[in-house]
Amino acid sequence: MAPRGWEQHRAAVDRLVASYAAVPSGAKVRLAKTTSNLFRPRARTAVAGLDVSGLNGVIAIDPAAATADVQGMCTYEDLVAETLPHGLIPLVVPQLRTITLGGAVTGLGIESTSFRNGFPHESVLELDVLTGAGNLLTVRPGDELFDAFPNSYGSLGYATRVQIGLERVPAYARLRHIRLADHDELTEVLGSVVGSGTHGGAAVDAIDGVAFAPDEIYLTLATWTGEPGPVSDYTGQAIFYRSLQQRTTDWLTLHDYLWRWDTDWFWCSRAFGAQHPVVRRLWPKRWRRSDVYHRLVGLDRRFGVLDRLDRRAGRPARERVIQDVEVPLERLAEFLTWFDRHAGMRPVWICPVVAKGTSSGGRWPLYPMEPGRIWVNLGFWGTVQVGPDAPDAPMNRAIEAKVLELGGHKSLYSEAFFDRATFDRLYNGAHLAAVKAKHDPDNRLTTLYDKAVRRR
Known part of the structure; x- marks a missing residue:
């Protein structure tokens, strides 16, 4: 896919803005997209979808300046396909191909270069955001909306253009x-x-x-x-x-x-038999991708296939434990020892991260991780047989409590179970509410708590 250029980008933005204007006044709005890399299930709603067609590509690359202007729905797979021929890559490339730039910026992405380069949003130079009020704003580091955007998960607005810095790499x-x-x-x-x-x-x-x-x-x-x-x-x-x-x-x-990591979704492809030598030879290469496995998980959630098989076999009910957490380096051994004893899930992914902080060197308002400190992201994805208490998510709740006890943080791309007061304390709910009141005064966008905990 060749870069689309500014004229095509402006036409796509015009369609997005027109689709917002067509939604009845006061009605809730949401992007009209069919794919997601989130692991928290979401209730089906009749919320109007905004037209994001044409907002999924690269606008322009400046090899000399090592920057790229990218549309918000562009996947990292498509971005890297354009930058790598120039000997350039984003400073942080999340592990899964179909994660989008907008998703990694408004959520939290991480990868193996994060010990040097922090989070994806920390390499952003400029953002164009369609706010909940329907305004299209250009924001930069230090602007209130820019600094509040990371970890807002679309509760403040949607990125239509992301300008990022790139890193020069060999082959x-x-x-x-x-x-x-x-x-x-x-x-x-x-x-x-x-x-x-x-x-x-x-x-x-x-x-x-x-x-x-x-x-x-x-x-x-x-x-x-x-x-x-x-x-x-x-x-x-x-x-x-x-x-x-x-x-x-x-x-x-x-x-x-x-x-x-994408071919086997880390190690999770084994749940579908895709690592069995015979199955693997028959499984088309084009289907050995994280987005395919994600859709299979969605079908299992919808029809309860795994739960039915467990009941027939007389096995205890499973609790799905799909989490990414960060703990301070000095508490890493303590957490892993506790996790082995109580959850026993293996393997566990390990990735260090050092946040850069805001343009003033402070903490990002909605994910107040201390910059300059070594944190370790731990990813564990699977199921634990817990019996009849599975619907109450006892293991997920225990993990959340332990992470907080050790002074850690929890990403919101997966399920969360915090009560509202705890959630607001952890993710600076008061500040988010103040910024949202300015840029989404009629609450047309779903709140962060509703998205992350109430699954709306």
Whole structure:
């Protein structure tokens, strides 16, 4: 897909604004989109959908300035396809191909470069936002709406254009998989690598890891390189996360490194049999993608297939535990030890992040993570058999409580169970309400609490 240019972009924005104007006064509005990377189920509503057709591409790339103007519904897959031929990538590329720029900015994206570059919204230079009041505003770092946009999840408005900074990269990534013996060694090595940007005398451009067991933990250290090597391919029979246990070094093209997790949705494709050698050979490559698996999960939620199979087999009811949390580095071992004892889910994804903060160096208003401090994002996605209490989500609630006890944070892309007072305290509800009163005075956009907790 070639860059669309400014004329096409303006025409698409005009259609969006016209669709807003066509919604009856006072009626709720929502984007008319059919895909999502959110894991929290949402009730079906009759809310009018805004026309976002034509807002899913790249507008322009400036290779000299290393910047890109991108439409809000553009996926990272389509963005990278345009930037990589210029030797450029976004500073943070979330792991799944169909995450959109607008979604990563108004939500929270993270990846293996986040220890250097923070969150995706921290590389944004300028935003065009269609507010709940129907106004199209251009905002920049330091503006109240700009700073409140991250973690607002569309409760303040929708990004129509995102201007971001890009990073210059060579063609390949050289990987080192380092096995660690326990949570304490993990904490020590993470602190050293994040603090110095090196390990064993070699530069580290990206870092993440996988914990398979309390005594089997791997960190993958990636170094960008222009030197070609015998590159691996994890879009076929080989499975990336298993390679961490099978080899100490690896070589990938930059393109394949960015999407190394997408083919198998980390390890979650195994739930559909897609990692069985026979099934894998028969499963078309074009369907080995996170968005396909996401749709399959949606069908299971809709028809309760897994729950029915459990009941027939006499197994305890399952609770779906799909969470991303951040804990301070110094509390990492404590959380993982607790998690092993109470949840026992494996593998767990590990990714350090150091937030840059706002343009003034402060905390982002709606996700007040202390900038400059080392945090560790932990992702665990699956089910736990808990029995008849499953509908009350006891494991999810216990995880939330433990994260808060350790001074951590919880992403809202998955389900949340906080009461309103706790939610407002954690995510600065008073500030959000003040900004929303200015830019969505008639409450035409669904509130953040309704989206994240009430699933509306």
